[in-house]
Amino acid sequence: MVQHDEHTATAREHRSRAVARVGTPSADAADGVRRSDLPGGLRLVTEAVPGVRSVAIGIWLGIGSADETGEQAGAAHFLEHLLFKGTRRRSAAGIAEEMDAAGGELNAFTAKEHTCYYAHVLDTDVALAVDVLADVVTDAALAPADVELERGVVLEEISMRDDDPEDLLGDLFDETLFGDHPLGRPVIGSETSIRAMSRDALHGFWRGEYTTPRMVVAAAGNLDHDAVADLVAAALSPAAAAHIGDPPVPPRTTTGATPVRSGALACEYDDSEQAHLMLGVPTPGRHAPGRAVLGVLNTALGGGLSSRLFQQVREQRGLAYQVYSSTVRYADAGALSVYAGCAPERLGEVVSVVRGVLGEVAAGDLSDAEIARAKGALRGGLVLGSEDTPSRMNRLGRSEIDHGRQRSLADSLAGIDAVTPAEVAALAAQILNRPLTATVVGPYDDVDELPASLRELG
The missing domain is CATH 3.30.830.10 (Metalloenzyme, LuxS/M16 peptidase-like)
Structure with missing residues (x-):
């Protein structure tokens, strides 16, 4: 095909x-x-x-x-x-x-x-x-x-x-x-x-x-x-x-030249039934240490049904059908972001709850049980995701392009196992206390129409 x-x-x-x-x-x-x-x-x-x-x-x-x-x-x-x-x-x-x-x-x-x-x-x-x-x-x-x-x-x-x-x-x-x-x-x-x-x-x-x-x-x-x-x-x-005779182009390295704009706010009009929210913070690039720690933090925060965000926003309050967090890591910079889709009249409350969760996690409030569940989810996802040949090919290609080396599945699993609650708390305090960048797509012509809980970010 x-x-x-x-x-x-x-x-x-x-x-x-x-x-x-x-x-x-x-x-x-x-x-x-x-x-x-x-x-x-x-x-x-x-x-x-x-x-x-x-x-x-x-x-x-x-x-x-x-x-x-x-x-x-x-x-x-x-x-x-x-x-x-x-x-x-x-x-x-x-x-x-x-x-x-x-x-x-x-x-x-x-x-x-x-x-x-x-x-x-x-x-x-x-x-x-x-x-x-x-x-x-x-x-x-x-x-x-x-x-x-x-x-x-x-x-x-x-x-x-x-x-x-x-x-x-x-x-x-x-x-x-x-x-x-x-x-x-x-x-x-x-x-x-x-x-x-x-x-x-x-x-x-x-x-x-x-x-x-x-x-x-x-x-x-x-x-x-x-x-x-x-x-x-x-x-x-x-x-x-x-x-002939040319060496391979090495992986991209960290230059420190990628700008990020923490605390910015933007919106774009869309005639939709929902307000779509994304807010987040910059993170270090992929060459920085602590990749496994960031993975555990993201999973505990919003990576699954038992995550803090899903439980607080969806299960306990019913404010949004979909809410999750995710990370991207480029050579020079990255981001941890939270997405939620909700009724426009609930956007302000969703923002307040999400900011509250981020504040709790930044203060070291994740329990050992939450971190253990996140580590288990990452281990399972890594193993299950490697059981088909396209996934394995993707892992090989990305590792060589991004890092110039291969890391075995056993090494990756060991890296997840080695993450401690103290490391997660330290990383959360480092990145989640940064000013939030937020964007909204929905029935809003201008940022002035957004809830106060968002306008104060910008």
Whole structure:
């Protein structure tokens, strides 16, 4: 099943088993994880998963919307559409027909700091998946007619976002928290930037940024690492040829240059039956210590049915059907935020209750039992979420792109187990006492129409 578009060239005459294994493969025998450096700065990470008959494989790029200029806003996501529209060897229909005939899935996603093009196929169709993915990512046609066709599709996607209050709210929160920084812009761009983006600009962004030193190929399932290395080296050899001898691009590092605007308030009008609220605080980026501690804090605060927020807002007061907290961690900054959707006349009370819960947690009020439940929920979610090959492939790709290393499931579980109530209390005091940034999407023309409990934040 193809859910987007694609293109690239494999040139199997350049295949070389000897070259495919350049570098020193590393292995984690416990997890079946192996890593190899391939020509052109390309990296391959695989995990053999016994007892399955599928393989999930993805080409990850350390490029996302955070790498775009204002004029390029939405380019990475636009390319996600365009690359599937055909290559020099395959039409869009041909791509779809090949994947459907194999019963496979082909798709992609764009995030703020990375992009992934992936396939999920039977273990007998790994060669097809590698060939199609490489073709799509490195040899797309980007025909002018397809650019105009997909421009309309992306503009429709922006309109759909605008019709979804929760999605619109998330983008508004990022804009309010990060301001003019690229992290504050929507991944899909704006109507203005998409309408103005030329085929040459898209082609230049693609050729300039989608290079093999920025690529990580991640695969998980019933596979042989060396066989996959041969397939990947052959399929990507034309793209790698221009970068022979180049090292891989390292993970993004902390620069301290990402601005955040604590205490800001914004709203956007939407003729909806509900008021949609998001409020939160900045957190350190992903390279800062305490990742497991933040995970436990977030889960205890609003990550499940027994969380403090769900119990206080939904179960005890019935103020909102949906309420939860979540975290994002970029290289340079992050955020912990709370979402709630409620009747407009209840917004003020919801804000007061949420602020009260945040104040309690900041004061160290989480009990040992709440923290133990949060740790159990995280452990279970981590293990259950690793039981399918796409999830394992995602874990491999993100770890390599974000950190340049792999962490075993056992190490992650041990990190959760090691979190103490004192550490959670200390982190809560550090971040939850910061001024809250808040955004609202609902039937409000201006922030002056918002409840007093929100206006005082701004």
